[in-house]
Amino acid sequence: MLIAEDGEDTRESLTQYFKTIYDVVSVPDGLQAINCVSESRFDVVITDVRMPHKTGIDLLIRIKKGKKEKIPPKVIVLTGLLDSGADYLKSLGADAVLEKPLSLVALAEVVRKVLGT
Numbered sequence: 001m002l003i004a005e006d007g008e009d010t011r012e013s014l015t016q017y018f019k020t021i022y023d024v025v026s027v028p029d030g031l032q033a034i035n036c037v038s039e040s041r042f043d044v045v046i047t048d049v050r051m052p053h054k055t056g057i058d059l060l061i062r063i064k065k066g067k068k069e070k071i072p073p074k075v076i077v078l079t080g081l082l083d084s085g086a087d088y089l090k091s092l093g094a095d096a097v098l099e100k101p102l103s104l105v106a107l108a109e110v111v112r113k114v115l116g117t
Contacts, residue, residue, distance in 0.1 A: 001025070001111075002040075004033035004047040004059060005078070010100075014046065017104045018111075030054030034062050042073045044111055048100075049079040049089075057092065064093030074114040078102065 001018055003026040005011040015026045025040070027033050031053035037045065045063060047056035056077055063072050074095040079085055086097040095114045098107060 002027070002033060002036055002042045002045045002047075002073070004028075004030060004045065004051060004056065006048060006051040010048075013104065014107075017108070021108075028052075030056060030059050033059045037063055037073070044074045044076065044115055046076045046078065046107070046111075049077060049081075049085070057089070060089065060092050060094055076107070076110055076114060 001022040001024045003011060003014045003024060005014060005026070006028050008028070011026050011028065015024050018024050025036055027036060029052045033047060034054055037059070045059070047059050049056040060075050060077065063075055075093065076096045076098065077089050077094045078098050078100050080100045089097045096110045098110060
């Protein structure tokens with residue numbers, strides 16, 4: 001699992017929650033996330049939309065349109081502005097879009113759902 005989130009508290013909470021279940025790599029910006037998906041294989045990526053250097057949208061496009069892998073990772077996008085962006089993010093290939101603030105239990109359920117576990 002790759003977690004790309006610039007908010008340190010949120011990133012740390014997600015990492016602590018999921019590291020007991022998954023192998024987790026967490027990064028604070030979109031550029032580092034793009035580098036990670038270029039170098040390693042992840043089953044699922046959880047990304048914020050707004051981040052420094054590159055956005056979650058840049059990351060999503062890199063993952064879904066880059067076609068480097070036969071089976072790209074599932075991508076869950078976290079956003080503070082769900083109203084207008086969910087359909088757009090899904091059209092780019094997001095497997096799920098969730099609004100912040102969010103429940104870790106609800107996010108874990110979405111992760112299980114997109115992974116089919």
